[in-house]
Amino acid sequence: MVRALIHVPSTAKSGEVIEIKTLISHVMETGYRIGVTGAPIPRDIIDQFVCTYNGEEIFRAQLFPAIAANPFISFFTVATASGTLTFSWTDQHGATQVQTAEIKVE
Amino acid sequence: MTTLAAFLMRFAALVTVFLVAGRVFAVEIPLNERRSDSEFISADTRAMQNDDAANPGMLSVADGEALWNAKAGTTNKSCADCHGDATAGMKGVAARYPAVIPAQSRPVDLEQRINMSRVADQKAAALPFESKELLALTAYIGRQSRGMPIAVKEDAQSKKFIAAGRAIFERRQGQLELSCAQCHDDNWGKKLAGNLVPQAQPTGYPIYRLEWQELGSLQRRLRSCMSAMRAEPYDFGAPALVDLEFFLMWRARGMAVETPAVRP
């Protein structure tokens, strides 16, 4: 598990468009850098990010090496009902990290 | 032509201007003209720094909080077990470092002070300089001083170390025979190859530096600047480096702590 920070408003009005900000610790090694030995440092990136809201997908992103280290992604969603937002980051090796946040919708 | 030669050619041309036009003695920046390095970065970088949801340094602060609460060493105690909640117990601490430690009769910086506690009080291994863990703890403790004025004082004990640090800051060094003061006291606000020269006020360390793509300490920044000046950098933890840190933090006294800052 690596550190991820998620910012979701804890409460929102029904129908309100809210902004969600996510940040995760990851080197996002491009595979193009030459190391001190003279050999390229192998690529190691997160290549998939998905957010679901009470089980329904609301955002999906395919990331490439051009995404900066410690990926920051912010996006929007309509606050529909109280419940759980689930965030998954998957790296190129298939390893997935999942984190959740609760939201109360009035 | 190698990239190094290209860089040296460009840098030497700029330095020639400094050497010809620069003052013989560096003039200290008047206290009320001091400005944070945050004012010399782009608006976008500043916005990144000021948004805790976007500032990558906050990832390390969160790691530091976990470490603060983690048991360590043969004592199996966490920092919290003795110091309590850091948001209360560590308020203002980072703003006071480096400081002269009576037991050592020498200044230590915050990183060294953390390790002193780890070894003596937790009976745990010291964390290596620039390790992820030491940076996280330093960032977490530094964050508890955010907004507070830097409180490094000059007194009978610290005077000679601050003077030693100042001497390093003002001394010409390396292949380019440049001193820190020539850029950061005499030419701050001017451009060096597309970047603005800041005053080099270390208000936000450890910083998330975009060039490093990670968090790093003031010692790392000083070492890399010395390399860039084509001078031999001091080792991590070397007394000369701590003296220089001490002088720089004293030079920034009264300015607000910004940890964790974001820099280009």
Next chain:
Amino acid sequence: MPQKTRQSRRDVLKMAGAFAGCGGLTLLAVRPAAATPAMMQEAVRNAIGEATVNKGKVKLDLPPIVENGNSVPCTVSVDSAMTANDYVKAIHIFNEKNPQPNVISVRLSPRAGRAAFSTRIRLADSQTVTAMAELSDGTFWSGDIDVIVTLAACIEEVKP
């Protein structure tokens, strides 16, 4: 002594920029294949097929002068009501000078409320960055922006 091809100073600085932008420096005259216009076109075709792309509706926000190519804040927003019948299905960002032309591909639904997102990207050199949007009515729209990437004054080596 192996014969070295004479390189102009501009080429050397461009290479240094490519590496500085991608987060590292080599002192050897080696560089990875940069994206060519053909590679970018292929990446676009892979993402959106053979559809015609209209200019408009898509706004790309990047700083016109980039302080450090390792991390460039990037916001895309598409003019769309985001209703059940009229929404943005996908947004793709491409670049022309990094070793690889794709940057990010995003899938949206009417649940988004707003067809916009922000991230931070790497740019190896001064170049044009392009964003393309696929709408629910099957049309494609694009917007682009020219960005200048400055070299850092003090180049450091990759941390061992």
